[in-house]
Amino acid sequence: MAIKPDAAPLLEVRDLTVNFDVARGKVRAVAGVSFDLAPGETLGLVGESGCGKTVTALSILRLLQTPPAEVTGVIRFQGEDLTTCPEARMRQIRGDRIAMVFQEPMTALNPVLTIGEQVAEALRLHRGMSHPEAWREAAAALTRVGFPDASHRLGQYPHQLSGGLRQRALMAMALACDPDLLIADEPTTALDVTIQAQILALLARLKAELGLAVLFITHNLGIVAQTADRVAVMYAGLMVEVASTEELFRHPNHPYTVGLLNSVPRLDFSHPPGEILSAIAGHLPAEPPSGCLFRDRCPLAHGRCREEPPWVEVGPGHQVRCWNYV
């Protein structure tokens, strides 16, 4: 696979913390997240709503408004610290070296601009192409993502396209400048399963062709299992487990990861219908408890869990934030 542990990381995130100022005080969305991403690697970032996975992605691109957001920590991309570089430099990086595709292809596209204009924009800004040049290149970019009849569709508006084609248009925009890192935030969640299969196949092909590193954010454990090289599981703003994909799905360690995997219905029709799933009890607490954030819902919680659990190395490249593995 594309894992190159010896290569210098493309992206280094160290102790990323994001707080939001809200009327009733401060809300901690991300609480000290650290990870590396190697060139060409796909890291799956999984977790349920509100776990901080999207906020993590947005802070890498510095897309959060500050205030109300308050971002601390280090984000180094190709050796350059993105948290301190000037905004003008950030604008050069966004859409050129780091691109992002969003979940909702209807709201992520501008409804009053044609697809061609939106794909060509990045090429004009980052590559200094003239309008006709950028237009031609946009057609090529759309063809590359499997857009049927691309040169004709350049003049179409987002509302004239189906959900699957809109997502392809977003991918064409993101990949027009041949970025090194693609951040994909739930790119297939709004799509039907046969269209999702098309988009996942497209992403796999583009990764192989372009040597793209991907930060794939999703709540879907199946997608992560089948597409990522490594997986990071987030809960309540914290990374609770990181491992290579096969290791994580073969030997999940953190009680939350185990619970999450047990919550996914098995798709084989071999069990009795309505068989009780061993679900995680309760729900994400509004006020995070002291110590381990998962202890209120954890079947293995004990006295020690009132203290903050350490980040434990349980195997090569496999780390867990849990007292049970100390």
Add this chain to the structure above:
Amino acid sequence: MSELLEAQDLSCYFRLAGAWGKGPVLKAVDGVSFALNPGETLGLVGESGCGKSTLGRLALALLPPTRGRIIFAGEDLARVSHKHLKELRRQIQIIFQDPYSSLNPRMTAGQILEEPFVIHNLGRRPERRAWVEELLTEVGLTADVADRYPHEFIGGQRQRLGIARALALKPRLIVADEPVSALDVSIQAQILNLLAELQQRHGLTYLFISHDLGVISQISNRVAVMYVGRLMEMASREVLAAGRLHPYTEALLAAVPRPTPERTYNPPILKGEPPSPVNVPPGCPFHPRCPEAQFPLCRESVPALRETAPDHRVACHFR
């Protein structure tokens, strides 16, 4: 007749508005027949726009069929009197997908759960209050939340409230329209468990609509697969686990990435997208995307949904 619900050649068409008056006809449901036995769960699966929600609304008599009949406990829902329909509706309830928009934000949980009794003129105030408490505990909430408004509940609890409302009148049939699709996977598992327990306890029959095959596999006794308004396949769990299925069902099953350590995901990629129900392809509606289609047969002749084995009906020329 032992079926609780039966659809006979059921169709529902909508006439769209055109630029000069009448526009094209949208065939949301087209010639669907099935029966639902008491106590079972029929999973209805399909992609967006395939007509599964319209079928659910037809089963509740919330929409009149254009053609065909929907029969509940031996009575044609389109032919009974208005008064009698109200009586029958006590026995058929619905759980909606979105627990945010299906609860009135200006009513408390207690008022929401009391409303079915008010509408059907059942019991007096103190009695109703007791019933509401019973309902809340039944779905795993505590009686003290009756004074709270929907916005004070989180997604999973709100869906429990929606389920409690559906249970209020002790129905026999519940149409569950994507009841767990808006929920996170850990909460989804809790709600699926709750629905299974309630079915056991009350002998409920579910028409369970979902686009998620995993959820369908978790809860259904039998599964019906819809594509542009038509039933493509109807099969028991046993057939689905081992049998030879409709090419569309096979494609749907293969398209789901599984959370396993084995990298087995390599689905056949279907060409294009589901057709519009306004412009259904001739012959088999799946033929433009079908990897096994043979021409001109599949383009010219509509395959009938026929029984190929016990508990297995398929609409395909090659099954």
